[in-house]
Amino acid sequence: MSESTGQDVNVRTTAAQRATGTNTDTLLQTDGLVKQFxxxxxxxxxxFSVEAGEIRCLIGPNGAGKSTLMKLVTGQHAATxxxxxFNGFDVTDDAPNERIDRGLSMKFQVPSVFEDLTVRENLRLPNQRLADGDERRRRVDEALAAADLxxxxxxxxxxxxxxxxxxxxxxxxAxxxxxxxxxxxPVAGLSVDERAAIADRIRTLNEERDVAFxxxxxxxxxxxxxxxxxTVLHQGDIFREGPIEEIEDDPEVQRIYLGTDGDAEGDAR
Amino acid sequence: MGTDAFPTGVLGRFEGPNTVGSGTRFWAALAVTVVALLAYPSVVGPFAAGQLTRYLVSAFLALSLAFVWGYAGILSFGQNAFYGLSGYAFAVVVGNLASPLGTTVGVGVAILFGALSALVLGYFMFYGGVRDVYVTITTLVVTIVLNTYGKTASQVFVGSVNLGGDTGVGIGEITLGAGPATYTLVQPATYYVIVAVLLATYLGLRALVNSDFGRVMVAIREDEDRAEMLGYDVKFRKLVVFTIGGGIAGLGGVTYMAWGYSITPEVVFSAAAAAYPVVWVSVGGRKTLSGPIVAAVAIEWLRTTASVQFPEFAKIGVGVLMIASILLLPDGVVPGLRGASRYFDRHGLADGSRLAIDRARRAVGRRVGGPIAVDESSEVVQE
Incomplete structure (x- = not known):
């Protein structure tokens, strides 16, 4: 899927090529993104921009716009x-499944697995799009092992x-x-061990398969x-961005998280 | 042992996770059923075989709904619309062309017409963002509108065929073929043909729901958004499923004409008629294909028999049956039987019966005790 960059150069993708094409390390770039309900x-x-191969965390008080931003990126919400x-393409008007084909993927907040299917069947669903026969079986087995399932x-x-x-x-x-x-x-409501396993999984995917998060x-x-x-979001916009040590010590960030400025009721989870 | 390890032979295509009944026991039972169906006319005579033909025709409707609802989660009250439209289309083509070749062409045209109607309706629904219960409402409304229109269309001609309003439209005998090679379909041959087509449809759908395509259908049923975020074009997939469902209902419409030679709006488009498939599929087990077939045949047989003896209670009886099935066996009778068979495999017959009776006693006790306690103490009310 990542080979899609560099092709398809036309008027519509020019801005996209400049922002996230092969000449830049930027993988995702949102440009003046507004969503009104x-x-x-x-x-x-x-x-908001994400470099290829980086792990970015998005934090902010409830109602800061984190999930909305994510849903705008996946196409579940249409931008106002x-x-x-993304990846050299302007995906603003693309349907979610088209964005997936450009190299995007997502895990929902509430675990969304296909409950009536077996674990293996669940993993066959993404893999059957990419491979057949023995190759598919190998990929599913690998995915089962990687998820410890x-x-x-x-x-x-x-x-x-x-x-x-x-x-x-x-x-x-993945x-x-x-x-x-x-x-x-990804770790809401998980035990310490389960958290560690998820952290491990994220790092492995990042290091071995160069997946940005x-x-x-x-x-x-x-x-x-x-x-x-x-990246700290606050009231629908980027409030701060930087390494975690800086962000943690930032008094302004502490202030919005503690809810002293009125509209943010602190951290619900 | 994962599902990748399923037999890859001819039989393997019909088996998979999305099916109830597999292995030697199931296929033996199916073979016995088919043999019994084939022997039926010689045993009971042509009249009873004709009756059973009518019930088998219902099974096509049941299959079409089980396919779109049970496997892809699209609860449609419109399968009757496609069924009826195909029946009408067949009558119109046969009436206009009035030749064996015309009749043969009519079969294909009628089935395509059912599928095409579903394609058009489905396109506007799925691409128009209609989801879940609104699909149910829309399809029901379309069916009822067809009923209203059909009843008033007493002087509407399509070519030389009058749609006939309340009294509907009829055809003469069905002669298939072309040129000198023709064959007139009469009972019991009609019966045998319908058994064969039903069996083929069942096996075809079984293969389809156990394929990669079927797995995506189930994924859409379980969680549309998740399926879309795995890169599947959910709207398009639903449209394909709905169109195939319309085609199968259309096939049912043609077999209906082959059985009865006439069609009226009330029989195919009325709200009651539109509700029956939902009852068959709910009672039989919507996540199966065999359950709805069995339930359609059994319930139609019961309803027809009952409506001779107690005409006023027949429809109420069907409703009561549906309510009872939803309360007692929410997944339907066939999955319920499968559950029971697994249960007794696990616990043994004696222990299993004891456990089940205990559990039933407790459940009944709770239900009977509950309302009485409400009258006596306020604590229970707080619950």
Whole structure:
């Protein structure tokens, strides 16, 4: 999927080529991205960019626009204004499945596995798009092993624990060989061991397969463990951006997180 | 042992995770059923075979709904619309062309017409962002509109064929073929042909739901957004499924004409008629293909028999059956039987029965005890 860059040069992709094409390390670039729900502005002219191969964490108080930004990137929400460039393409008007074909993948906030299918069947679904026969079987086996789910491959996915469903869904999302994987709260409600396993999985995918990540997460310890850079969203726009140490010590960030400025009610999770 | 290890031979195509009934026991039972169906006319005579033909025709409708609803999650009240439209289309083509070749062409045209109607309706629904319960409402409304229109269309001619309003439209005998090679389809041959076509449709759909395509259907049923985020074009897939479902309902419409030679709006487009497939599929088990067939045949047989003896209760009986099935066996009778068979395999017959009786006793006790307790104490009300 990543080979798609560099082709298809036409008028429509020129801006996209400049922003996220082969001549730059930028993988994802949003340009003045606005999303309004009725009179409420969820994201307000956000210019957000992600480099190829980095792990970026997206933090911010509830209602800051994190999930909205993510859903704009995947196409589940249509942008009110602005553009989204990804992998050399202007994907602003593309359907979600078309963006997936450009090298994007996502894990939802609530574990979304196909409950009535077995674990193996769940992993076959992304893999059957990319391979057939023995190659497909190999890929599914590999995905099962990587998500540590080989012992429950014939179990109904709906019967798995919350933690294993998270692992399964990340496994499904990673099976698409994405260039960028978006994770919405991958460790919410998980035990210490399960968190460690997810952190490990993210690093492995990043190092071995060069997958870039955008991770929405509230847990600062987890963020510190995985993130290269952190972006703080506040009231629908980027508030700060930088390494976690800087962000953690920033009094302004502490202020918005503690909710002293009125509209943010602190960290719910 | 994963599903990749399923037999890859001819039989393997019909088996997979999306099916109830596999292995030697199932195929033996299916073979026995087919033999029994084939022997039926010689045993009971042509009249009873004709009756059963009518019930088998219902099975096409049941299959079409099980396919779109049970496997792709599209609860449609419109399968009857496609069924009826195909029946009408067949009558119109046969009436206009009035030749064996015309009739043969009519079969194909009618099935395509059912599929095309589903394609058009499906396009506007799925690409128009209509989802979930709104699909159900839209399809029901379309069916009822057809009923209203059909009843008033007493002087509407398509070519030389009058759609006939309330009284509908009829055809003469069905003679298939071309030139000198023709064949007139009469009972019991009609019966045998319908059994064969039903079997082929069942096996075809079984292969389809167990293919890669079927896996995506189930994924869409389980979680549309997740399926889309795996890169599947969900709208297009739903449209394809809905169109195939319309084609199968259309096939049912043609077999209906082959059985009865006439069609009226009330029989195919009325709200009651549109509800029956939902009942068959719910009762039989919507996530199966065999369940809806069995339920359609059984319920139609019961309903027809009951409507001779107690005409006023027949429809109510069908409704009661549906409610009972949803309360007691929410996944349907066939999955319920499968569950029961697994249960007794696990616990043994004696222990299993004891456990089940205990559990039933407790459940009944709770239900009976509950309302009484409400009257006596306020604590229970707080619950």
């Amino acid at each position: 009725g009179g409420f502005t969820a994201t307000d002219a956000v210019d 204004a602005g553009s989204i460039y 080989a012992d429950v491959e014939d179990t109904r996915a709906g019967d798995l624990s919350h933690g294993r469903q998270q692992q399964l869904e990340i496994g499904m999302a 099976s698409l060989d994405p260039d960028l994987l978006l994770l919405d709260e 955008v991770v929405i997460e509230h847990d600062t310890e987890f963020v510190a463990e995985i993130a290269d850079r952190v």
